[in-house]
Every structure is written in C-alpha cells, then in structure tokens.
Amino acid sequence: MKFKSPPVNSLSLDFLTEFCISLEKLENDRACRGVILTSAVPKIFSSGLDITEMCGKSTEHYAEFWRAVQEMWLRLYSSNMVTVAAVNGSSPAGGCLIALTCDYRIMAENPKFSIGLNEAQLGIVAPFWFKDTFVNVVGHRVAERSLQLGSLHSAPEAHRIGLVDELVPEEKLKDRATAVMQQWLALPDHARQLTKTMMRKAVLDRLVAHREEDVQNFISFISKESIQKSLRMYMEMLKKKKS
Numbered sequence: 037m038k039f040k041s042p043p044v045n046s047l048s049l050d051f052l053t054e055f056c057i058s059l060e061k062l063e064n065d066r067a068c069r070g071v072i073l074t075s076a077v078p079k080i081f082s083s084g085l086d087i088t089e090m091c092g093k094s095t096e097h098y099a100e101f102w103r104a105v106q107e108m109w110l111r112l113y114s115s116n117m118v119t120v121a122a123v124n125g126s127s128p129a130g131g132c133l134i135a136l137t138c139d140y141r142i143m144a145e146n147p148k149f150s151i152g153l154n155e156a157q158l159g160i161v162a163p164f165w166f167k168d169t170f171v172n173v174v175g176h177r178v179a180e181r182s183l184q185l186g187s188l189h190s191a192p193e194a195h196r197i198g199l200v201d202e203l204v205p206e207e208k209l210k211d212r213a214t215a216v217m218q219q220w221l222a223l224p225d226h227a228r229q230l231t232k233t234m235m236r237k238a239v240l241d242r243l244v245a246h247r248e249e250d251v252q253n254f255i256s257f258i259s260k261e262s263i264q265k266s267l268r269m270y271m272e273m274l275k276k277k278k279s
C-alpha cells in the first residue's frame with residue numbers, strides 16, 4: 037500500500053478513512069496475507085496527524101477525527117496480516133506510530149530522514165496507546181527519554197535504539213521488504229497470528245476499554261486555548277522555515 041497524499045502524507049480525516057477502508061478490504065481478502073506500507077511521496081513516509089484537523093474546529097470534528105485515528109491504530113495493530121513498514125522518508129509523530137504499529141520496520145539509510153514521537157515539541161502529549169506501542173518496540177527507558185524530549189531520531193540513530201529493525205540503501209528498500217515479507221509468510225498463519233495476538237492483546241484491550249474516555253480526553257486537551265496557540269505557532273514555524 038503506497039501513501040500518496042502530497043505534499044507530506046499528513047493523516048487527515050479523509051486519509052485515515054481511506055486507509056481504514058483499504059485495510060479492511062485487504063483483511064477480508066483471503067488471498068492477501070501481508071501488506072507492505074510505504075510512500076509514493078518523495079522523502080516523506082508520513083508527516084503525522086494533519087495539524088489543521090486539530091486547529092480551530094468544532095468539538096464534533098475533534099471527536100470524529102480522533103475516532104478515525106483510534107480506528108486506524110486498532111485495525112493495524114490487531115491485523116491478522118503480516119505488516120511491514122518500508123519507511124522511505126521522514127516519519128514524525130503519527131507517521132512514526134504507523135511504522136511502530138507494523139510487525140517489522142525497514143528504513144532507508146538516509147541520515148536526513150528522521151522518525152520519532154515528537155509530540156512534546158509541539159506542546160502536545162502522545163496518548164497512552166502511542167506510548168504503549170512505542171514501549172513494546174524500544175523498551176521503557178528508551179521510550180521515556182525519547183517521549184519526554186520529543187526526539188526525532190535520524191535513521192542511523194533510530195536503528196541503534198531499535199525503533200527500526202534495519203536500514204537499507206533506498207534503492208534496495210522494496211526488494212528487502214519483499215524478502216522480509218516472504219520470510220514471515222513462510223510460517224503457518226494460525227501460529228503467527230495467535231502469537232501476535234498474545235503479544236499485543238493487553239495494549240489493544242486497554243484502548244478498547246477506554247475508547248470513549250480517550251476521545252473526551254483528546255477533545256478537552258486539544259480545545260484548550262494554550263494548546264491551540266502552540267499548534268498555530270508550530271504551523272507558522274513550518275511555513276516560515278520555507279521562506
């Protein structure tokens with residue numbers, strides 16, 4: 037599956053809705069046992085949640101948007117398919133979450149590409165299920181330091197801390213992702229799927245049990261004037277950086 041929403045594959049409500057529909061179709065297709073996620077936009081895997089969806093909108097919009105973010109994560113994290121992220125560009129915040137949610141991550145070894153949960157840099161806080169997913173990949177200590185600092189890690193650093201499983205030259209990313217997929221698909225589906233469920237169930241159950249509370253937390257947090265101001269300033273900073 038190739039993300040193609042220029043300029044930066046930001047995760048808008050439309051993007052998330054289409055992503056979930058595509059995943060559901062693949063999940064229901066018995067002939068499909070695995071999916072490789074990558075980007076058709078040069079140098080960017082995904083720039084994370086679309087900040088404009090979280091700025092100056094109604095409470096109803098925030099609720100709908102956040103449910104779509106939850107739905108994307110629940111579907112991908114619990115997928116019966118083998119999921120491989122072929123990270124061919126930068127991948128901050130929500131983009132990093134997508135990669136973390138897959139079974140295996142391969143990143144192009146370009147030191148200019150960065151990945152991480154940088155929410156703290158925007159003055160916002162990654163919710164518990166982002167944190168849980170991160171901890172499950174890199175361990176508690178690395179996740180705590182990286183989350184508190186809102187670190188964006190260069191590709192080599194992301195590999196060193198275990199955020200990505202391997203680095204390959206960009207031109208070899210597709211072939212390597214295909215080889216990894218073949219390796220994972222060589223196992224009997226039922227054994228792999230049950231093992232995946234066993235490893236991920238507690239974290240998935242936690243969001244399912246607190247889903248509505250999590251939506252309300254998001255709305256009350258994002259609606260604060262101080263948070264809205266931080267997000268507006270961040271967007272301005274992105275625009276200024278260009279000129």
Ligand SMILES: CCCC/C=C\CC(=O)SCCNC(=O)CCNC(=O)[C@H](O)C(C)(C)COP(=O)(O)OP(=O)(O)OC[C@H]1O[C@@H](n2cnc3c(N)ncnc32)[C@H](O)[C@@H]1OP(=O)(O)O
Binds near residue numbers: 161254
């Ligand atoms: C309680 C809340 C919990 C929330 C949990 C998760 C939060 C998130 O995911 S928030 C999103 C965090 N994302 C980022 O911090 C990344 C921001 N973007 C960048 O750093 C750069 O844009 C990037 C490195 C991805 C690409 O750099 P460039 O190739 O140089 O592109 P530009 O910076 O010029 O961007 C082009 C264009 O896109 C707009 N943009 C970028 N990112 C986003 C985004 N996440 N949402 C909305 N819009 C985004 C950027 O402003 C530019 O717009 P124009 O100036 O109008 O062209």
